[in-house]
Amino acid sequence: MTTSAAPPTVLGDLSREDLLDAYRVMRTIREFEERLHVEFATGDIPGFVHLYAGEEAIAAGICANLRPDDWVGSTHRGHGHAIAKGCDVKAMMKEIYGKRGGLCKGKGGSMHIADFDLGMLGANGIVGGAPPLICGVGLSAKMRGTDQVGVAFVGDGGSNQGTFLESLNLAAVWNLPVLFVVENNGYAESTSSRYHQKGIDVAKRADGFGLPGVIVDGHDFFAVYEAAREAVRRARAGGGPTLLECKVSRYYGHFEGDQQTYRAPNEVEHIRQTRDCLTRFAERVTTTGVITRDELDAIDRDVRALIDDAVREAKAAPDPDLADLVTDVYVTY
Amino acid sequence: MPATVGVIANPASGRDIRRLVSGASVFDNAEKGRMIYRLLVGLGAVGVEQVLLMPAGAGLGESLERNLRAHHTDPHPPRLPALTTLDMPLHDGPEDSALATRLLVEAGVAAIVVLGGDGTHRVVATHCGDTPLCTLSTGTNNAFPQLREATIAGLATGFLATGQVAPERALRQEARLTVQVEGATPREELALVDVALSTDPWIGSRALWRAEAITEVIVAFAQPGAVGLSGTAALVDPLPRGAGEALYLRLADPATAPLVVHAPLAPGLILPVGVAEWRRIAPGQAVPLTPALGCLALDGEREIELTPADRATVWLRSDGPRTIDVDAVMAHAAAHGLLRAGRLPQAAQGVE
Incomplete structure (x- = not known):
């Protein structure tokens, strides 16, 4: 290859369209979360929100390897997973505002965003809640003989829950087509992993259950994408579960309003400047000439307009009324 | 003391x-x-x-x-x-x-x-x-x-x-291998065993495990008993540690390469590797790598992302x-x- 060659149209096995999609997903998550950070402070949003900003490369890198009929089980920090799995951003925003027209009709809020039609099993207020659910998904796929896979996201705090370790065991025993993705952002709520976790690497816990445990840089879309590609391929082929630990940082507190006195001064600023996933991704795709800066700027504008509309429509949407109170609550079998 | x-x-x-x-x-x-x-x-x-x-x-x-x-x-x-x-x-x-x-x-x-x-x-x-x-x-x-x-x-x-x-x-x-990259982000790094040019367009998950992605290799020594690029190069031209020379290999598609070795590229991985040419490298002799979109891997791990505008050169030095x-x-x-x-x-x- 020489410098005079035409710009490449692919990066590895990713086409221009794949790369633009990945950037759009990450930018949408970032813009969604940055906007919520501002809007939450106004007091208009009921309940808690836990922002995913900083961790976008994980959701995007994992979900780029998934099909619409694959399943994702999420965490309390679930907006990024929902967006990457294809959930409607405007309906998500309405859900967070508790409005009719929300993805769960405005009755679930941030921590219960779900869309079963898209394989999004839901954000989950239970720490370590997704791994047992995903074992069920995996068993279902295995018994029905499909090649669907399930992905359970969990944090470093969640990785200390019995549910997580029991699920590693169950997935290994049943050889399930699942991934356990640990988003290790270094804090269980406000407790540093140095205090809450034995050993710095959650991935090593896979050894005890006989499944592969791999660590990647969670700020790097390509690192996550590549490892997930192999883990998903392995799961679809009957090779069983994988534990994938993504080392990452969150840009905001555990929840909005968290004063973060447990973090070092300038900790977040340093990460934003040196390891931001969007900056790194943009630099690689533009310096290689596959994508132009103008194309990325156009996505930035589209996304900003989308989030503006989503917030405006969410604010204007009606609340659920009294008649909605008990719908979808009771089920007759 | x-x-x-x-x-x-x-x-x-x-x-x-x-x-x-x-x-x-x-x-x-x-x-x-x-x-x-x-x-x-x-x-x-x-x-x-x-x-x-x-x-x-x-x-x-x-x-x-x-x-x-x-x-x-x-x-x-x-x-x-x-x-x-x-x-x-x-x-x-x-x-x-x-x-x-x-x-x-x-x-x-x-x-x-x-x-x-x-x-x-x-x-x-x-x-x-x-x-x-x-x-x-x-x-x-x-x-x-x-x-x-x-x-x-x-x-x-x-x-x-x-x-x-x-x-x-x-x-x-x-010995050691010194790698110098000139371009938008100049840098100099050291490798103890091998430097490889990979067509993998990103550092990604770091490891090298796909033979078809590796285009050029320089090893400071080529040990037949080793796993990885050093062991691979040894199947072409064994070069004991401390021999005072390095070995350069240009790899090619095994379907057309003049020499194909079945190489232990990683633990649990033996793959056909095609070799187009190879030569010994003296200390201080500059080995310019072909400009390409890809990565430089140092001692088996992708470390430096390259664009075709970057110029990477490798030297063998005896002061490791x-x-x-x-x-x-x-x-x-x-x-x-x-x-x-x-x-x-x-x-x-x-x-x-």
């Missing part, structure tokens, strides 16, 4: 994607802790008085601690050196090993024992200067450090540190780190009766 040895054990080595794609080994931190204990026994037996240790986190320190507690309950415990942990912050990254190396060199240790893979050794070698290294592999995927019993490594390092075996006999001068030749030291010790009764320093025999 009492006979002092430094120890750096990387608590995070060995978790890349090869565990997923080729069944590569995992190495438990508790075993690293036990290795340090056995190392201390070896060092103490020949009279090393002090060991300075990089803070050992992630279950490694606890494992060592358990062994030390058990040691204290032994009615006739082997003599151990005094153990001091370096006072330094930890960031759980390669910068920890780099800082620990600088602190140990400043402290004037006689040698540094390194527990880790090729990557950890590359970081230590970048900062250790003339301080000799005893290299211990914590995994099967390494070419530079050796898989070897820590007790024996402790004895050999101790013989050097206490002056019982002279440096001329104990040490081996290693000095390492302890454990077999040579132990052969000398045996031949000269250094471990026969009455020959060790009295303190080392437990006769205070």
Whole structure:
């Protein structure tokens, strides 16, 4: 290859369209979360929100390897997973505002965003809640003989829950087509992993259950994408579960309003400047000439307009009324 | 200064994607802790008085601690050196090993024992200067450090540190590869075993495991018994460590290449590798790599992302780190009766 060659149209096995999609997903998550950070402070949003900003490369890198009929089980920090799995951003925003027209009709809020039609099993207020659910998904796929896979996201705090370790065991025993993705952002709520976790690497816990445990840089879309590609391929082929630990940082507190006195001064600023996933991704795709800066700027504008509309429509949407109170609550079998 | 040895054990080595794609080994931190204990026994037996240790986190320190507690309950415990942990912050990254190396060199240790893979050794070698290294592999995927019993490594390092075996006999001068990249982000790096140009367009999950992605390779030595690029190159032209030359290979599609070798590219992975050309490289001879969109891998890990505008050049240099030749030291010790009764320093025999 020489410098005079035409710009490449692919990066590895990713086409221009794949790369633009990945950037759009990450930018949408970032813009969604940055906007919520501002809007939450106004007091208009009921309940808690836990922002995913900083961790976008994980959701995007994992979900780029998934099909619409694959399943994702999420965490309390679930907006990024929902967006990457294809959930409607405007309906998500309405859900967070508790409005009719929300993805769960405005009755679930941030921590219960779900869309079963898209394989999004839901954000989950239970720490370590997704791994047992995903074992069920995996068993279902295995018994029905499909090649669907399930992905359970969990944090470093969640990785200390019995549910997580029991699920590693169950997935290994049943050889399930699942991934356990640990988003290790270094804090269980406000407790540093140095205090809450034995050993710095959650991935090593896979050894005890006989499944592969791999660590990647969670700020790097390509690192996550590549490892997930192999883990998903392995799961679809009957090779069983994988534990994938993504080392990452969150840009905001555990929840909005968290004063973060447990973090070092300038900790977040340093990460934003040196390891931001969007900056790194943009630099690689533009310096290689596959994508132009103008194309990325156009996505930035589209996304900003989308989030503006989503917030405006969410604010204007009606609340659920009294008649909605008990719908979808009771089920007759 | 009492006979002092430094120890750096990387608590995070060995978790890349090869565990997923080729069944590569995992190495438990508790075993690293036990290795340090056995190392201390070896060092103490020949009279090393002090060991300075990089803070050992992630279950490694606890494992060592358990062994030390058990040691204290032994009615006739082997003599151990005094153990001091370096006072330094930890960031759980390669910068920890780099800082620990600088602190140990400043402290004037006689040698540094390194527990880790090729990557950890590359970081230590970048900062250790003339301080000799005893290299211990914590995994099967390494070419530079050796898989070897820590007790024996402790004895050999101790013989050097206490002056019982002279440096001329104990040490081996290693070569190194210097990589210079000119372009938007100029940088210079060191590799101890190999430099490879990969068409992988990103650092990604770091490991090299797809033969078809590797286009050019330079190895500082080509060991037929090694796994990875050094072992692969050895199937073309074996080049012993310390031969004073490097080996350059240009790879090609096995379907059309004039030479195809079945190479152990990673643990659990033997693949056909096509070789278009190869040649020996003299020290100081510049080897420009073909400009390409891809990555430079150093010692088996993708480290530097390249664009076609970047210019990467590799040189072999003979001033790599000095390492302890454990077999040579132990052969000398045996031949000269250094471990026969009455020959060790009295303190080392437990006769205070």
